Amino acid sequence: MSTALEGIRVLEVGGTADFALPYAGLLLADLGADVILVEDSTGHPLRAGHPALPPDSAVHGAIFDFLNTGKHSVSVDYSLPSNADFAALVASAHIILTTLLPEEFAALDVNIPTDQAIAIVHVTPWGATGPYRDRPATSLIVQAAAGWVTSRKEVVMEPVQVGGQMHEWATGSYISVSALTAYRAAKQQHTPVTVDFSEFEAAHSMLCYDRLRYDARGELGVPRDRILISPFGIRRCVDGWVGINTLTQAQWEDACRMTGLEDYYGFMQEMNRGEGPLDEFSAKVDAFLADKTVNELVTLGQSMRVPTIPVTQGKEMFALAQWQERPFFYEVVGNQSTYQVPGPPWRLSVTPARQGTSVGKR
Known part of the structure; x- marks a missing residue:
C-alpha cells in the first residue's frame, strides 16, 4: 500500500545535538518519505548524546535510534566543495533539512537548477538574519531567550528550564510543516524555495497565557513570581498514582x-497561591484516596467531569487498556538493543504510517 509521502526524498544535512531537526525528519519518514541522514566522517553529533541529558550511552543510543527510525544513513564528506556524491543526492532530493546557514550551504558549491522543485529549510537557533544570527546557542539559551524560563520561577528559587526538551520536540513539528509547505510551493512554481527557520522564533510562538499573565502582573505592579501549586495534583492510590x-x-x-471536601469550595485561588489550609486539605485528599484503586478513581472522576488520569511509570504504560486496543508502540531494532518506541499519534485511512528500523551504527 502506498504512503502519504511516497516518492518524496528528504535529506538531513549537518546537525546539532538537539532533537528538533531529527524529529522533523522522523515525522516525514513516518508519512512515507525517503529520509536520508547525510553524515560526514565524524558522524551526527546526536550519536554522542544530547548535552542536557546524563552521560549514559544506552540512553543516548536509544534516543538516536528512535529519532532515526525509518531513515537511511550515508557517509558523505559534503564539506568538500563540488563533492559529486553529495551533488547527486541533492539532485535527487525534494526537501533538504539543514543546520547550515544559507551562505554555508551555498559554499558547498552544489548546483541546484532554477527549475528544480526543491525546498531547502535552514534550521538555525536565531535565523539567518538579525544581530543574534552568529551567536552561539544551547537548548537552554534558546528557551531562556524565548521567554520559557522567566515565568517558571517561584519566590524561593531561581528560574528553571522546562524539562524534557519539550520545545525541541514541538519545534520539530514546526520544521516538518514548513518543509512540506515550502515543497508544495516549489512544485507549484517549478523553482527552489528556501526557508529561513528560527528555533528561537518557533519557541517564542509557543508561549501560552502563562507568559502573558507573568507580563501583565508586572505591568500591574504586583509580584510576578507565582507559586506553582496544584492542590489536588498527583496523588497516590492503593495501587498506583493518579493526576487530578x-x-x-x-x-x-x-x-x-468527588472527594467529600465541599467545605473547601472557596479556597481554590488561595491554595493555588500556596496559602490557606494546604496541609489540612492534602491530608484529607490522601485519606480519601487511601483505599481507592487507580481505575476506581479515574472512573469516578470521569463520571463527575473532573479531569482525572492514571499516572503511568515506565513499563506500566505499555499495559494501558487504550494502547492494548489501539496499538501505539512498536519495536525498533537499534544499535544496542530492541526498543519499544512510540508510533505516530495519527491514523490515516488510506495511507498508513510506515514503520522501519533505525539507521544503525556507522
Whole structure:
C-alpha cells in the first residue's frame, strides 16, 4: 500500500545535538518519505548524546535510534566543495533539512537548477538574519531567550528550564510543516524555495497565557513570581498514582464534591497561591484516596467531569487498556538493543504510517 509521502526524498544535512531537526525528519519518514541522514566522517553529533541529558550511552543510543527510525544513513564528506556524491543526492532530493546557514550551504558549491522543485529549510537557533544570527546557542539559551524560563520561577528559587526538551520536540513539528509547505510551493512554481527557520522564533510562538499573565502582573505592579501549586495534583492510590487537574472553579468544586471536601469550595485561588489550609486539605485528599484503586478513581472522576488520569511509570504504560486496543508502540531494532518506541499519534485511512528500523551504527 502506498504512503502519504511516497516518492518524496528528504535529506538531513549537518546537525546539532538537539532533537528538533531529527524529529522533523522522523515525522516525514513516518508519512512515507525517503529520509536520508547525510553524515560526514565524524558522524551526527546526536550519536554522542544530547548535552542536557546524563552521560549514559544506552540512553543516548536509544534516543538516536528512535529519532532515526525509518531513515537511511550515508557517509558523505559534503564539506568538500563540488563533492559529486553529495551533488547527486541533492539532485535527487525534494526537501533538504539543514543546520547550515544559507551562505554555508551555498559554499558547498552544489548546483541546484532554477527549475528544480526543491525546498531547502535552514534550521538555525536565531535565523539567518538579525544581530543574534552568529551567536552561539544551547537548548537552554534558546528557551531562556524565548521567554520559557522567566515565568517558571517561584519566590524561593531561581528560574528553571522546562524539562524534557519539550520545545525541541514541538519545534520539530514546526520544521516538518514548513518543509512540506515550502515543497508544495516549489512544485507549484517549478523553482527552489528556501526557508529561513528560527528555533528561537518557533519557541517564542509557543508561549501560552502563562507568559502573558507573568507580563501583565508586572505591568500591574504586583509580584510576578507565582507559586506553582496544584492542590489536588498527583496523588497516590492503593495501587498506583493518579493526576487530578482543576483549572476552573467548576472543576475545583466538582473535585471537592468527588472527594467529600465541599467545605473547601472557596479556597481554590488561595491554595493555588500556596496559602490557606494546604496541609489540612492534602491530608484529607490522601485519606480519601487511601483505599481507592487507580481505575476506581479515574472512573469516578470521569463520571463527575473532573479531569482525572492514571499516572503511568515506565513499563506500566505499555499495559494501558487504550494502547492494548489501539496499538501505539512498536519495536525498533537499534544499535544496542530492541526498543519499544512510540508510533505516530495519527491514523490515516488510506495511507498508513510506515514503520522501519533505525539507521544503525556507522
